[in-house]
Amino acid sequence: MKRKIIFIIMLFVVTLHSATVQTNKESYLPQESIQISFIGMLGHAQDWIAIYPVGTNNDWGNVVKWNWTGGTVDGNLTFGNLPQGNYEVRAFFQNTYTVEATDAFIVEGSLLEANVTSNKSTYSSSEEVLITFSNMLGDAKDWIGIYPSGSTNDWANVVAWKYTAGLLDGNISFSNLPIGTYDTRAFFQNTFNLEANSSFTIANARDEVIEVNLTLNKSIYAQNELVYITYDKMQGNQTDWIGIYPAGSSDDFSNVIDWRYLNGTIQGEASLGGYPYGEQLIGFTPMPTLAQGDYEVRAFFNNSLHREQVAPFSVLDQNVTSTIYEDANGSISPNWIHVSGPYPPAYFNGIIRLRAKWTNSSTNTSEYTLPFNVANTTDKILEVDVGGAGRWTPHFNVGVLVQTTQGYRRMLWDSFMNHYNVPANKNGVVLAFPTYVELQRSTANSQKHLRVNIEKYLRILEPNNRLISVTAFFATGGDLDNIKLSSH
Secondary structure (H helix, E strand, C coil), X not given: CHHHHHHHHHHHHXXXXXXXXXXXXXXXXXXXXXXXXXXXXXXXXXXXXXXXXXXCCCCHHHCXXXXXXXXXXXXXXXXXXXXXXXXXXXXXXXXXCCEEEEEEEEECCCCXXXXXXXXXXXXXXXXXXXXXXXXXCCCCCCEEEEEECCCCCCHHHCCEEEECCCCCCEEEEECCCXXXXXXEEEECCCCCCEEEEEEEEECCCCCCCCCCEXXXXXXXXXXXXXXXXXXXXXCCXXXXXXXXXXXXXXXXXXXXXXXXXXXXXXXXXXXXXXXXXXXXXXXXXXXXXXXXXXXXXEEECCCCCCEEEEXXXXXXXXXXXXXXEECCCCCCCCCCEEEECCCCCEEECCEEEECCCEEECCEECCEEEEEEEEEECCCCEEEEEECCCCCCCCCCCEEEEEEECCEEEEEEECHHHXXXXXXXXXXXXXXXXXXXXXXXXXXXXXXXXXXXXXXXXXXXXXCCCCEEEEEEEEECCEEEEEEEEEXX
């Protein structure tokens, strides 16, 4: 009987101190904190919880992270984030290596790359330097240091420093830095292993900190307009640049809507809101427009994300006004000029019929021009309806004659370029573009509408040119209707 009582007591003691340990999730991202709960510890001051890689023994050398339980029987611990891998939480009593409980979890994905940047590239000696950091580990001893540019990461070179307070993303500031050029450097967990860096300068007190000037041609734009920017006092680096951002967004490049390099110029004019900078225009690609909303043009030096200046603007829905030059309402305009080809322009069932005449695989002898009585200096959008008259039409192009700041230009849009994957190109004063809609194939019984911003297309091939006026419409064939110029 006595032996039975002793066994029951021993079973009670074992049951009383049967510990459990559990993470709040089975899977974490590399920059998430690991939340751990424990129950049934001894309550000893040196009970402890540790994280080990799965499959390793309990030797101290395998411990990834650990902490005392604080002498509590039941409680919670939080560990800083971990690299990708498979792990176990293990519970131990009284500073031993006898495991009392385990729970497995995994960390999936790659650690995001840390980033650190200052809000400007140049400061006066009296200015506060604001540092923005992101994708830190979130450890209480992650830290940011200010070093002289070119120096090593040794502690002796630190000019100023601060912990990040365990934040993944945030801001810290530094004041009263001596004149010089510095690196902002980010480090994890009290180490000197560099994770990210950027540079800035504290200007000589007697030197003026020159502020960039940005001036927009308007403060409110319609949805299809170009935004013209006059800039001054850039540094003149080949990679100085300007970009459009949604108002209030961070300077991360992922927020850029449209941008361009300034190619080493200190002052000049640029435009944004058109076709992407430096890209070829290939067929069936629509021209971008800015949606309604509030935006900012921002200036940056030398490929950095240190904002130097900002100019706000808005895009609003505005009524479109148009000047119609041919609606084929019972007849066609008497202004048409039959330039060449065997067939004159003709009226047919509410359209103007222009017949292409091909003498070989590369020569269309037909051409027709509709000159405007007065050159249009305000409307920059060409609109025309094509097809839908019940006949197949050999390939043709439509276009406009324009005056620009660089002289006369003949601009044409041709779906035949789409068929052979020919990008927009320039040959003397002729600027040729593919079309974002098909204007030739399958249009016999299906009318298509072409609507193009002339100046946006002009600046694809001649980015420093500017439209002055539109003087005429022309075509080399097609069943056309409602030829007009619109405001935006």
